[in-house]
Amino acid sequence: MPNRAIAIGLSIGLFGSAWCVVSIPVRAQDPAAIARAEYDQVLSLTPDLDNGREVYLTCAVCHRPEGWGTLDGTYPQIAGQLRTVIIKQLADIRARNRDNPLMYPFSVPRILGGPQSLADVAAYVAALPMTPRNGVGPGVDLDLGGQIYAEHCARCHGEAGEGNESEHIPLVAGQHYPYLMRQFDAIRSGRRHNSDPKMVKQIDGFTPRDRAAVLDYTSRLRPPADKLAEAGWTNPDFPAYVRDPMGATPTPPFPPELLEAPPPPGPPDYPVVPPAQPLPGESP
Numbered sequence: 001m002p003n004r005a006i007a008i009g010l011s012i013g014l015f016g017s018a019w020c021v022v023s024i025p026v027r028a029q030d031p032a033a034i035a036r037a038e039y040d041q042v043l044s045l046t047p048d049l050d051n052g053r054e055v056y057l058t059c060a061v062c063h064r065p066e067g068w069g070t071l072d073g074t075y076p077q078i079a080g081q082l083r084t085v086i087i088k089q090l091a092d093i094r095a096r097n098r099d100n101p102l103m104y105p106f107s108v109p110r111i112l113g114g115p116q117s118l119a120d121v122a123a124y125v126a127a128l129p130m131t132p133r134n135g136v137g138p139g140v141d142l143d144l145g146g147q148i149y150a151e152h153c154a155r156c157h158g159e160a161g162e163g164n165e166s167e168h169i170p171l172v173a174g175q176h177y178p179y180l181m182r183q184f185d186a187i188r189s190g191r192r193h194n195s196d197p198k199m200v201k202q203i204d205g206f207t208p209r210d211r212a213a214v215l216d217y218t219s220r221l222r223p224p225a226d227k228l229a230e231a232g233w234t235n236p237d238f239p240a241y242v243r244d245p246m247g248a249t250p251t252p253p254f255p256p257e258l259l260e261a262p263p264p265p266g267p268p269d270y271p272v273v274p275p276a277q278p279l280p281g282e283s284p
């Protein structure tokens with residue numbers, strides 16, 4: 001719960017942004033400026049993890065209770081992402097500075113809540129342990145991927161893909177490969193409006209092989225051990241949630257007796273049906 005000081009800070013913040021809207025209306029229409037103002041405001045708040053857990057109930061439907069997303073990258077892993085990155089992405093998405101038609105309706109203040117709720121859920125998600133088994137690429141071109149990563153990515157995303165909290169550069173280690181591919185393309189083509197212009201320049205001219213190799217390598221970078229969940233971990237905050245088998249029960253081996261068993265009997269022969277006879281008076 002926000003204490004009195006935060007409530008006062010919040011009203012000053014809100015008053016401050018209202019003042020901006022009045023004084024510089026052209027900039028206030030700009031989604032990037034709106035998102036930036038909210039980002040600054042959220043960073044000044046003290047997060048409440050209990051409320052973060054409540055807010056996260058909405059997110060769990062897509063990002064799963066553990067925040068691990070799905071291996072096919074439809075939903076990204078958000079668990080363990082840097083807090084500033086989560087705040088920036090949420091602020092960007094709801095200011096429409098990053099298109100996310102699927103998630104947009106759940107990000108608006110009426111559903112997610114105001115800046116305080118955003119601060120709360122970001123802190124909650126950032127503290128979730130990450131899956132040790134994310135979706136990776138085919139693993140065929142990792143030497144090239146490693147070279148490209150060191151030359152073109154490490155400077156910003158870190159040697160181990162750990163990101164940069166103060167510059168809100170995403171942690172990319174352990175992210176699902178298909179999601180990395182999708183974002184890379186969106187960033188390169190400009191479809192992702194909030195992308196970093198310096199990164200766009202850096203990846204200009206990458207061939208399809210370069211892109212696949214570097215992102216496969218990236219998906220295999222391991223987050224630090226203290227960020228990873230123990231094997232079999234499920235989020236105890238959502239005990240009744242019906243989970244899909246992602247990252248859980250592996251398929252049991254096929255029993256060998258069944259492999260050697262004789263083939264099952266075929267269907268019985270059908271009785272022979274005599275040909276139809278013409279009715280009395282009918283010509284055959």
Ligand code: HEC
Pocket residue numbers: 055056058059060061062063074075076077078081085086089090099100102103106107112121122125170182
């Ligand atoms: C209806 C499904 C849905 C819901 C509900 C949802 N999300 Fe998302 N979220 C997505 C999808 C899909 C993406 C990736 C979109 C893309 O490909 O650009 C995403 C992306 C994100 C990202 C950006 C991740 C990154 O690394 O770029 C963050 C952060 C995020 N969601 C947090 C949340 C939080 C917090 C909530 C709850 C308040 C939430 N989401 C609710 C579907 C959802």
Ligand code: HEC
Pocket residue numbers: 088148149152153154155156157168169170171172180181183184194195196198199202203214215218
């Ligand atoms: C100049 C710094 C810089 C360089 C170099 C750079 N990036 Fe980025 N990258 C960023 C920033 C900043 C973002 C986040 C932009 C935003 O949404 O605010 C980002 C976002 C991404 C994302 C989306 C992550 C997510 O969770 O949504 C991927 C994937 C990515 N970068 C991969 C790469 C790869 C691979 C390379 C090297 C080939 C690279 N980047 C080089 C700065 C950089």
